[in-house]
Amino acid sequence: MSVPGLQLSELPIGQPFSNFTAQDSTPVEPLTEKTYEIAKFREWRFEVAFGATVEVKLLKGSAEIFGTELPIGHKFTFTGTKSAIFTWHGCTLEVRGTPSVEYTSEETPMTAYTNLHFALEKLRGMAGESATAQGPRVMIIGPENAGKTSLVKILTAYAVRQGRKPAVVNLDPKEGVLSLPGTLSATSFSTIMDVEEGFGSSPTSGPSPVPVKLPLVYYYGLETPEGNAKLYKALVSRMAVAVSSRLSDDDKNRTSGIILDTPGTISQTPAGYDLLHHAISEFSITTLVVLGSERLYSDMLRRFEDRTSSTSSSPLPHISIIKLSKSGGCVDRDETFLRACRERCIREYFFGEPKKRTLSPYTMTVGFDDLNIWRVGEGAAGLLNTSLLPIGHGDDDDDDGSGAPGAAGGGQALLVQADCGMVLQHSVAAVLHAELADPVHVLAESSVMGFVYIASVDEQKRYMKILAPMPGRLPPKPLVVSSFPEPTFSLVG
Numbered sequence: 089m090s091v092p093g094l095q096l097s098e099l100p101i102g103q104p105f106s107n108f109t110a111q112d113s114t115p116v117e118p119l120t121e122k123t124y125e126i127a128k129f130r131e132w133r134f135e136v137a138f139g140a141t142v143e144v145k146l147l148k149g150s151a152e153i154f155g156t157e158l159p160i161g162h163k164f165t166f167t168g169t170k171s172a173i174f175t176w177h178g179c180t181l182e183v184r185g186t187p188s189v190e191y192t193s194e195e196t197p198m199t200a201y202t203n204l205h206f207a208l209e210k211l212r213g214m215a216g217e218s219a220t221a222q223g224p225r226v227m228i229i230g231p232e233n234a235g236k237t238s239l240v241k242i243l244t245a246y247a248v249r250q251g252r253k254p255a256v257v258n259l260d261p262k263e264g265v266l267s268l269p270g271t272l273s274a275t276s277f278s279t280i281m282d283v284e285e286g287f288g289s290s291p292t293s294g295p296s297p298v299p300v301k302l303p304l305v306y307y308y309g310l311e312t313p314e315g316n317a318k319l320y321k322a323l324v325s326r327m328a329v330a331v332s333s334r335l336s337d338d339d340k341n342r343t344s345g346i347i348l349d350t351p352g353t354i355s356q357t358p359a360g361y362d363l364l365h366h367a368i369s370e371f372s373i374t375t376l377v378v379l380g381s382e383r384l385y386s387d388m389l390r391r392f393e394d395r396t397s398s399t400s401s402s403p404l405p406h407i408s409i410i411k412l413s414k415s416g417g418c419v420d421r422d423e424t425f426l427r428a429c430r431e432r433c434i435r436e437y438f439f440g441e442p443k444k445r446t447l448s449p450y451t452m453t454v455g456f457d458d459l460n461i462w463r464v465g466e467g468a469a470g471l472l473n474t475s476l477l478p479i480g481h482g483d484d485d486d487d488d489g490s491g492a493p494g495a496a497g498g499g500q501a502l503l504v505q506a507d508c509g510m511v512l513q514h515s516v517a518a519v520l521h522a523e524l525a526d527p528v529h530v531l532a533e534s535s536v537m538g539f540v541y542i543a544s545v546d547e548q549k550r551y552m553k554i555l556a557p558m559p560g561r562l563p564p565k566p567l568v569v570s571s572f573p574e575p576t577f578s579l580v581g
């Protein structure tokens with residue numbers, strides 16, 4: 089069995105979406121050129137604003153971006169990024185353009201991160217000696233902007249460089265991994281990452297300079313796990329089952345294990361701790377890496393006291409808890425920057441990237457009566473007024489599966505039926521791998537086939553114009569919308 093992908097090819101024929109254009113923000117003025125000599129064990133850190141471009145070429149030596157090696161002579165183009173180029177042996181970089189911030193750091197935590205990688209490699213090697221043993225299941229936790237995603241990239245890149253095939257799981261809906269923001273995903277990595285984009289962009293219909301990876305994606309639609317803890321937990325459990333099944337089907341995946349990224353908020357509040365606990369048990373985590381928080385580390389040691397000692401009598405699997413320091417290079421990203429990242433991600437999903445691969449999305453007109461749209465339960469809209477429900481639909485936590493609006497059990501609704509109207513304009517909707525008649529709990533836990541963009545809504549004539557990455561009719565599948573990522577105007581320029 090393979091982890092199912094977005095299967096965008098299931099969206100079949102229509103008209104090219106000629107009214108909308110991708111926005112190319114490349115500046116026209118010539119770029120200034122500078123050469124940097126970076127000494128061994130040093131890191132050149134740089135930030136490039138949105139709208140600016142910086143080109144970097146490795147001229148001599150060896151260098152890597154979050155674990156992925158840069159080939160000599162290849163030009164990498166960065167825009168809207170905060171990143172670092174590290175060298176183990178020294179290197180010469182040619183930089184065209186002016187980063188908004190740049191400096192060479194004196195110290196980096198790369199040695200500690202690499203030691204962690206080798207410790208994981210040892211566990212992978214041991215798993216390889218048996219036909220059933222599992223590789224390490226590593227979860228990275230820590231406050232926001234502690235460098236969790238960067239460490240996941242480093243561990244993944246190093247594992248891939250050693251011929252491993254780890255499953256990378258993203259439980260942070262704030263940033264999508266090979267998918268749009270607002271989603272949770274799992275991807276089996278066996279080829280290099282796209283260093284210009286982080287992990288790489290979401291799979292689209294166009295050619296790609298690095299091998300395309302097909303993630304398994306679930307739609308969550310909110311920024312933090314606490315927004316709809318019930319839905320979040322359900323998706324984490326669903327994802328854990330899918331990933332475990334993948335691991336038991338593929339020997340290389342089994343021995344390589346899992347590398348799991350988490351949201352910063354999950355390890356900062358009591359509600360978050362509950363979700364964290366849930367994810368740790370669902371994924372049977374064996375290695376918990378606490379990044380940049382002494383307090384969280386000691387909290388975790390206390391919580392998992394009975395599972396950390398080698399002489400533990402707990403029936404649950406042993407857990408190693410490891411403390412690592414935050415890199416001095418980690419930068420806080422303000423809301424404007426993150427919002428621009430989200431918009432770029434959505435734009436690239438439909439239009440590709442200006443200089444790498446441009447895509448031509450298609451438009452289709454769909455009547456309100458042909459649509460089945462759901463909205464993720466959140467806030468007051470997602471809270472059931474249980475007193476109005478028939479007996480038996482009240483505070484129990486089980487879904488009744490009736491498919492009736494909001495009938496998703498007690499407390500917060502998983503999904504509620506959405507009305508077609510102007511409120512949906514400029515939203516991104518997920519097309520689910522589900523049937524129209526499926527009950528709510530099945531819809532909520534269905535994986536995502538692809539995304540469409542609601543470009544305009546005509547309430548009087550009762551139709552919408554929808555932008556899709558592939559030509560054809562909108563498949564007769566349920567759609568889900570939510571408030572995150574927020575509706576974006578940038579696609580309709």
Ligand SMILES: Nc1ncnc2c1ncn2[C@@H]1O[C@H](COP(=O)(O)OP(=O)(O)OP(=O)(O)O)[C@@H](O)[C@H]1O
Nearest residue numbers: 170171172232233234235236237238352417418419
């Ligand atoms: N060594 C470094 N040099 C320069 N920038 C870095 C370095 N490490 C991380 N960054 C940058 O700092 C920012 C925050 O890092 P990262 O996304 O890894 O943190 P995080 O803990 O995953 O954040 P969040 O909790 O918001 O998901 C990112 O823009 C990342 O590229």
